[in-house]
Amino acid sequence: MKTIMTSAIALAVGAGAAHAGGIERSNNDYGFLFTRNDQVQLSFSHVMPELSGTYTADLTALGGGESSTGNMQNNYTNYSFAYKNDLNEKFTLGMYVNNPYGAGSEYTQGVYAGLTADWDSDQVALVGKYRVTDRVSVFAGARYVESNAEITIPDLLVRSAVGRNAQGLGAQAQALGAEAQALGAQAQAAGAAGDLATAQALGAQAQSLGAQAQALGAQAQGLGAAAQDFGTSMEYNASGSRVGDWGAILGVAYEIPDIALRVALSWQSEITHNFRTSETIDGLGINTTSGETKVTMPQSVALDFQSGIAPGTLLFGQIKWVEWSKWEVRTPEYENVTGGNVTGFESDSVTWKLGVGRAFTEDLSGFVQVTYEAQNGDTASRLSPRDGFTSFGVGGQYKMDNMTLRGGIEYVWLGDAEDASGVKFEDNTALGVGLSLTVDF
Structure with missing residues (x-):
């Protein structure tokens, strides 16, 4: 039963959150280090947001009468790989490869038309777990994250900021x-x-x-x-060349195996990227490739827990804090002419998750889960214009010999938000699906 219930947790995490704090897209599931046997896991998730806003009357007039931004969030797909090897009874080695952060904004209607932003990242993490006693384990490691970014801000938005x-x-x-x-x-x-x-x-x-x-x-x-001077273009274009930097991972866990109880506290350090930045604004004669933009990918702390509550039934959850208030993109030339940053988040995020896993047979199990992030009332970033969310996910898994196939679906109600120009983003949703295949060897 313990194997089946642990797999239900892996399914819940691997189903792929349809939205998370800031620009987070995937996590390292450190519970994977506690599964039985040596394993390789391949995962896939696809998220389909429906995120649009309504312009104010003044912005509608400036945008040629178009009152809606249209769906400004592109669909995205994540792939991940995880490997776990029990080197001996005490020491376990784990590796994760995934896409931790990302953004794909593209406004196509009204005054914001032409505003686009892309953030791509890849991560490799190596983590070692040491079993101190039958109930206490510690784990630590390092992660390497590479990122690159591009953004275009249309003429009118730059002109008004200038x-x-x-x-x-x-x-x-x-x-x-x-x-x-x-x-x-x-x-x-x-x-x-x-x-x-x-x-x-x-x-x-x-x-x-x-x-x-x-x-x-x-x-x-x-x-x-x-x-x-409307005779020249004030469109802003910027790109940050791909850069990679290191961060640390630390964690501790307490277990009571007989009741499938585990409580684990994990910390990921912040990672600082120094992008070599290219910026252009033709109307101001700006065309430089020598700038440098410092962006801090935030630290996080997560408390994960699980416990058997009845034969074949497991309660699980997570509380996660991420310091998104330290994340902002402040490019030198843009700040010089507008006095502000390109984008950023005002507050940290705290995300709560609670779910139940159930083993129906030795081979078949499933789960339901609810995830919640409270609204904070901040001015929304046009990169991610929502304030908090609530989601509901369901999924199941089927075990065949040494292989386990998992799948899940998650529906998200995105919190209403308002940006600095008064554009209201309301009644938006997202849908995410995930699949994973785990092979024991």
Whole structure:
């Protein structure tokens, strides 16, 4: 029974979440290290989101009367490989190959038409588990993640961002100019009173602030003029060349095998990518390939648990925290002309999962599970415009000699969200399906 119930957990994890926090697409299932026998597992998942938004009246007018963004999220497919080998009674070695992060946004209707973003990644992780006692195990390892990204932001969105930045810079220039004038007046007063040292110091400060105000004013004027020049394109294109970096994995688990109880706490460190970045905005004369963009792939902590609750029945679940608030794409040239980042997330995510696995026969078992991520009310990223989600998944497995075939389906209700322009993304869903084949040897 323990083998069947452990397999139900593997099925639940391997079915493929139709959506998760941030841009996460797959996980390393460290419960795989606790399965019996040496194993190879091949998995496949396919996700079909239906994610669209409704423009405000002003944006609808700018977009030629189109009131909907259309479905902006592309379908995607993940493939993964896992290998486990019990080197002896104490030590187990595991390897994972998968696509941990990804994004595929493509707006085709209205004012956002032409806004596209792609993030691709591949991961290889090696993990060793050591059985300290019959009930306590520790595991640790390293993961290597390679990523690359591309984004296109259409003319009107860039133009409006540049215009807002020009206004902000102009306001800063005015404030600095006023401060410089006040210091100048103080310097004159000190000079008239015979305090030449103070007058000289205040005059130097006034001169410095005046120079800063003049520079900001010139920048604001140039950006403002460019934003009003509709004879040139302000479309923004950027790409980050493929880069790979390392992260750490640590975990500890407690088991009571007789009742199929296991509680495991795992941590994955953050990974920092430094992308060599190419950026172009023709209307501003920007065409550079020498930029560098630092992007932090967030750390995570997961608590997994399972326990037998009746003969042939297993309760399982997970609580996972991911520090998505540290993830943002802030390219140098785009920040210089707009004053902001390309995209990012404001808050961390906490995802809850609870399910039940049931063995119907020695060869056939299945599961149901519910996953929940609360809404946080943040301004939505146009890369992933939803706020939390609730999903329901079902699946089953069939064992044939030394092979086990698993399959599952998950339906997701995506949380309503609103982006910085007031576009509302409501009543959206996603559907995910997964298959896996495990071979014992």
